[in-house]
Amino acid sequence: MEKLKNTPTLRFPEFKEEWELKKLGKIAKVSSGGTPSRAKPSYWDGDIPWVSTTLIDFNTILESNELITNDGLANSSAKLFPKGTLLMAMYGQGKTRGKVAILGIEATTNQACGAITPNNDKLNELFLFQNLAGRYDEIRDLSNQGGQENLSGEIIKNILITLPTLPEQQKIATFLKAVDEKLQALKQKKSFLEQYKKGVMQQIFSQELRFKDDNGNAFAEWEEKKVKDIFVVTRGNVLSMTLVSENQDNNNFYPVYSSQTKKNGLSGYYNTFLFEDCITWTTDGAGAGDVNFRKGKFYCTNVCGVLKSDKGYANVFVAEILNSISRKYVSYVGNPKLMNNVMAEISISIPTSIEEQTKIANFLSTIDEKINHCQAQITSTEVWKKGLLQGMFV
DSSP states (O other): OOOOSSOOSSOOTTOOOOOEEEEHHHHEEEEEOOOOOTTOGGGEEEEEEEEOGGGOSSEEEOOOSEEEOHHHHHTSSOOOBOTTOEEEESSOSTTOTTOEEEESSOBEEOTTEEEEEEOTTTOOHHHHHHHHHTTHHHHHTTSOOSSSOOOOHHHHHTOEEEEOOHHHHHHHHHHHHHHHHHHHHHHHHHHHHHHHHHHHHHHHHTTSSOOBOTTSOBOOOEEEEEHHHHSEEEEOBOOOGGGOBSSOOSSSOEEEEOSOSSGGGEEEEESOOSEEEEEEEEOBSTTTTOEEEEEEEEEEBTTEEEEEOSSSOOSHHHHHHHHHHGGGGOBOSSSOBOOHHHHHHOEEEEESOHHHHHHHHHHHHHHHHHHHHHHHHHHHHHHHHHHHHHHHOO
16 A cells, blocks of 8 residues: 555544645734834733733743733734734744744734734644644744844745644644643642742741651751851862763763753763762852752762761751852852852851751652652653654654
């Protein structure tokens, strides 16, 4: 049997028809909005939502940060778009250009938003949303070349869309919407856990919440200590990143931490370690003052300060206390810095009992494990969805 052209590798079995290739402008109306004059107060603070590209982030837009009046709508190039309209950021800061969203409300937009209204007898808006969202990098590359790389209404109209019949579009859209809802639920769960941890830490740090020993007795009062009184204050060594492996293996087993802000400071893996069970902080750069407890053996670079203790003070709890106040001590003259001599003089209030510190640290670690598990599920689901988008579209 001859294989049909223009069909995806992943497909619901009840559909057999070949997909069609169309220019977006042939199956949807493409336009843009406008901005009422800021010099006219009567044009603003009305009851008509006005959307800018900052709200476009592969999402459904249910509210806007700004509102315009009927006068503002009538006396500008702003247009009122119906619910279900797709918005594409034609230009904007950083990674904004090429992002898409769906209007979940009637709204106007500024001129940086391309508004795409599908012909309902040809194109399902949720199918189109998933299609365009999965082609973000490709669409960004279509931008005009020059001083500013922008998209335009004409470029959007010429985007090629391969599409099946409406029933198949609807089934694909419904399936992917369920995946998105699962992702959103996981992100909300993670956000809840993070907020819960933040609230609990505030209670612990203020001593509103206290732990008891194994016999049910209260621990002794907390004491004020300087970092230098309970830690050896040192820092990591210079290490060429060319020697660091991106992935962990038998030869490069030990994590390497640096000043990078991604992956909790993890730069990769190396064949030896410098420290074990210590607290680190970023001494230089955008992440200056970021404090973390590093469990196990690890290597860190020279832009990491290190707090060592052989008495148990290096734990999650003390790291969290320091992280809650450390940025107040960062110098922002030139490149942000929090150097060893400054960190050494920081005072913190901590339990005198290592047992109480351990109880608190274990409690916080349990919450962190739940947050990390949630993040792992989010990452796994995002990878799965990316594979679905590649397989379910042409």
